[in-house]
Amino acid sequence: MANLVLVYGMRLLPADELEAVEAAQLKLKNGNEAQVTMHILEGSRESIESQLRTSVEAFFDFYPEI
Template sequence: MANLALVYGMRLLPADEIKTVGEGTVNLQNGNQAGVTLHLLEGTREQIEAQLRQSIDAFFDFFPEI
C-alpha cells in the first residue's frame, strides 16, 4: 500500500461570525491541484467533538481498502 497523507485543518470561530466556507487547494508535485472540501461543525464543544468523530469515521468508510 502506498504511503498516504491526510490533509486537514481546524479553526474555532464564533458561529455567528462565519459567512461562507469555501474549498482549500493542495498543489501536487505533478503540477495538478486537488481540492479539499472544508466542513463546518457548530454546537458546544461536546457536540462538535462528537460530530468530528462521526465525520472521521464516515470519511474512512469511503476507503475500506485502507
C-alpha cells in the same frame, strides 16, 4: 499500500461570525491541482467533538481498501 497523507485544518470561531467557507486548493508534485472540501461543525464543545469523531469514522468508510 502507499504511504498516505491526511490534509485537514481546524479553526474555532463564534458561530455568528462565519460568513463563508471555500474549498482549499492543493498543488501536487506532478503539477496537478486538487481541492479539499471544507466542512462545518456547529454546537457545543461536546457536540462538535462527537460530530468530528463521527465524520472521521465516516470518511474512512469511503476507503475500505485502506
